[in-house]
Every structure is written in C-alpha cells, then in structure tokens.
Amino acid sequence: QVQLVESGGGLVKPGGSLRLSCAASGFTFSDYYMSWIRQAPGKGLEWVSYISSSGSTIYYADSVKGRFTISRDNAKNSLYLQMNSLRAEDTAVYYCARDGGYCSSTSCYNWFDPWGQGTLVTVSS
Amino acid sequence: DIQMTQSPSSLSASVGDRVTITCQASQDISNYLNWYQQKPGKAPKLLIYDASNLETGVPSRFSGSGSGTDFTFTISSLQPEDIATYYCQQYDNLPRRTFGQGTKVEIK
Numbered sequence: 326q327v328q329l330v331e332s333g334g335g336l337v338k339p340g341g342s343l344r345l346s347c348a349a350s351g352f353t354f355s356d357y358y359m360s361w362i363r364q365a366p367g368k369g370l371e372w373v374s375y376i377s378s379s380g381s382t383i384y385y386a387d388s389v390k391g392r393f394t395i396s397r398d399n400a401k402n403s404l405y406l407q408m409n410s411l412r413a414e415d416t417a418v419y420y421c422a423r424d425g426g427y428c429s430s431t432s433c434y435n436w437f438d439p440w441g442q443g444t445l446v447t448v449s450s
Numbered sequence: 451d452i453q454m455t456q457s458p459s460s461l462s463a464s465v466g467d468r469v470t471i472t473c474q475a476s477q478d479i480s481n482y483l484n485w486y487q488q489k490p491g492k493a494p495k496l497l498i499y500d501a502s503n504l505e506t507g508v509p510s511r512f513s514g515s516g517s518g519t520d521f522t523f524t525i526s527s528l529q530p531e532d533i534a535t536y537y538c539q540q541y542d543n544l545p546r547r548t549f550g551q552g553t554k555v556e557i558k
Binding site for chain 2: 360369370371372375384386420424426432434435436437438439440441442443
C-alpha cells in the first residue's frame with residue numbers, strides 16, 4: 326500500500342540544523358510532486374515546501390525561504406528537508422505528503438494524499 | 451496568500467446529529483477547495499476534493515458544497531468515530547496552498 330515514513334526529527338538549539346527524510350513506498354515515487362507541511366503544537370497546518378517530480382521546480386513558504394532546502398532522490402524513493410538557522414517558531418510536527426491531482430477537460434484538481442505519520446522537530450535551548 | 455477562515459473553531463454535538471462547518475476564502479477560489487480530517491495524534495486524511503467530490507472510501511455521511519468564497523462541510527449523522535479536527539484547504543494559488551484554522555468536533 327502507499328506509505329510515507331518520515332524520520333530525522335528531534336531536539337535542536339536555536340540556530341542549529343536538522344535534516345528530515347521521508348521514505349516512500351507503494352507507488353512510483355518519481356511520477357509525483359511532493360510537499361512538506363508542518364503543524365506547530367496545538368495549531369493548524371502550514372504548507373512549507375514543494376518539489377516537482379524531477380526536482381527541477383521548487384517553492385517555499387516565505388516563513389522558511391532561505392533557511393530550508395527541499396530535495397529528492399528518485400533512485401532511493403526519498404524526499405528530504407534540510408533545515409538550517411532553526412528558530413523556536415519552527416517547532417512543529419513535519420509531515421511529508423504526496424502532492425497529487427489531475428486536470429480534466431474542464432478543471433484541475435489538487436490534493437495532499439497520503440500523508441506520513443509526521444516527525445517532531447523541537448527548537449529550544 | 452489566500453486566507454481561509456473556518457467556523458466554528460469547535461463544536462459539540464450528539465451522536466446522530468447533523469454537523470455543519472463553514473469555510474470562507476479571502477478571495478474567489480472557484481471550487482478549488484479540499485476538506486481533511488485529522489484524528490488525535492494522527493496525520494490528516496483527505497475526505498473531499500474540489501469542494502464536493504468525496505474521496506474513494508469515505509462514508510457518504512460526509513459531504514461538501516459551495517463555490518467562490520463560501521463553502522460548507524456537513525456530517526449528516528455524527529458518529530463516534532468522527533471525533534476529529536476538520537480543515538479546509540484552498541488550491542487556487544498553487545503551489546502556495548493554505549489551510550483554515552480547523553474545527554474540532556466533539557461528542558456531547
């Protein structure tokens with residue numbers, strides 16, 4: 326079955342770095358765009374970054390631009406998020422999600438499905 | 451960014467009740483709206499896409515409607531397993547998708 330498994334979260338000091346990984350299985354990883362989405366404790370959902378299937382197109386939320394780097398290795402069916410210059414406000418559960426959808430003759434559809442179980446990143450001194 | 455405003459932020463209802471959640475976009479997003487369910491300690495799950503299309507395998511008691519700026523999510527008969535937080539999410543402004551703040555549904 327389609328599965329996404331994140332790893333790499335943990336406790337890091339402000340200004341520190343962390344690299345998250347997301348292992349994909351059950352589908353042709355190289356065919357799909359992927360995204361990272363985060364959720365601060367007790368808060369809502371925030372889209373963080375997106376990467377196209379080939380890795381040639383990348384976008385970031387303004388809140389992480391210049392500090393985070395998304396990448397992928399299609400040969401390893403893996404997605405990554407390199408997080409530098411971490412701040413307390415980056416504390417969150419980070420989810421990877423398949424960024425799917427399609428266009429019909431009349432409209433285009435897009436969704437995050439499925440999501441991984443998430444990995445907790447805590448930025449604190 | 452497009453702002454999504456959900457209401458109420460929480461609600462309490464009895465089993466079998468009809469539950470309605472609204473989501474308002476800060477600008478016209480056509481039908482480009484999804485609804486997700488997040489159970490405690492779990493990842494979100496896609497329920498409805500394109501405002502009203504039920505994802506495969508999702509019970510028919512869930513439904514969505516609306517277009518433009520105003521959208522509605524309905525549970526026709528609340529079940530104990532529906533206890534969760536529900537989020538709307540726009541995809542009109544790809545790839546900068548935004549979510550509503552969530553609506554927590556509890557059993558009375």
